Amino acid sequence: MGWAERSANNLTIVDWQERYLSGDTPWDKGASAPSIQPLIEEKPELFSGHRVFVPGCGIGHDAKELAKYGLNVVGGDIAPLAIARAKEENPHQVDFRELNILTIPESLVGNFDMVWEHTCFCALDPTLRADYVAAMWKLLKPSGVVLGVFFTNPDVIPNEGPPYKTSCEELREIFSSHFSLEWVDEPKAFYQGREGREHLMLFKRL
Numbered sequence: 001m002g003w004a005e006r007s008a009n010n011l012t013i014v015d016w017q018e019r020y021l022s023g024d025t026p027w028d029k030g031a032s033a034p035s036i037q038p039l040i041e042e043k044p045e046l047f048s049g050h051r052v053f054v055p056g057c058g059i060g061h062d063a064k065e066l067a068k069y070g071l072n073v074v075g076g077d078i079a080p081l082a083i084a085r086a087k088e089e090n091p092h093q094v095d096f097r098e099l100n101i102l103t104i105p106e107s108l109v110g111n112f113d114m115v116w117e118h119t120c121f122c123a124l125d126p127t128l129r130a131d132y133v134a135a136m137w138k139l140l141k142p143s144g145v146v147l148g149v150f151f152t153n154p155d156v157i158p159n160e161g162p163p164y165k166t167s168c169e170e171l172r173e174i175f176s177s178h179f180s181l182e183w184v185d186e187p188k189a190f191y192q193g194r195e196g197r198e199h200l201m202l203f204k205r206l
């Protein structure tokens with residue numbers, strides 16, 4: 001993909017800030033995930049009154065869409081420019097924070113009813129997946145859930161990315177250390193070109 005360099009220990013190094021600075025952000029479709037609205041209409045009980053964290057929120061489309069429905073949303077991203085842009089127009093008062101989702105600040109631990117995942121998991125080097133799962137577990141209240149539209153990018157070879165390939169089976173396995181899989185569904189709407197390449201999944205915190 002040309003997004004990343006490899007470090008000596010073969011970990012992917014992506015300079016996310018540089019991506020935003022140079023405008024090389026092919027993941028940013030200029031709008032929130034199309035699956036959010038139909039999902040909220042179909043399963044409103046999942047969202048009612050919830051405090052939600054959006055990891056790797058980018059410039060905040062999803063976080064703002066969720067906040068539009070009255071949810072109390074915190075969006076976190078490692079790229080300062082993404083967060084600065086997210087804050088520019090923020091009518092529903094999303095709390096945007098520059099942070100590394102793998103080193104969650106103590107003040108956010110156990111703070112959320114839901115994590116909304118969208119193209120953050122697939123952006124991380126696969127060696128960091130277990131850390132991602134543990135971090136999401138830490139963010140959530142005991143009854144919390146991770147709800148995501150997981151981009152599985154099935155067309156690339158393993159370990160080639162980001163975005164990295166995964167599958168529902170692999171996701172269930174990786175999350176099983178800290179979560180139980182409640183359901184898998186197909187999104188009712190998607191960005192052009194992502195048909196059949198993303199899946200809605202709900203994981204409940206153990």
Ligand SMILES: C[S@@+](CC[C@H](N)C(=O)[O-])C[C@H]1O[C@@H](n2cnc3c(N)ncnc32)[C@H](O)[C@@H]1O
Pocket residue numbers: 016017027028029055056057058059076077078079082099100101102118119120123124
């Ligand atoms: C593929 S982009 C997706 C952005 C957004 N979810 C969207 O759909 O537009 C991945 C995002 O994760 C952020 N990111 C990557 N590693 C991160 C980390 N360790 N902590 C916080 N954010 C991270 C990047 O800066 C980038 O904005």
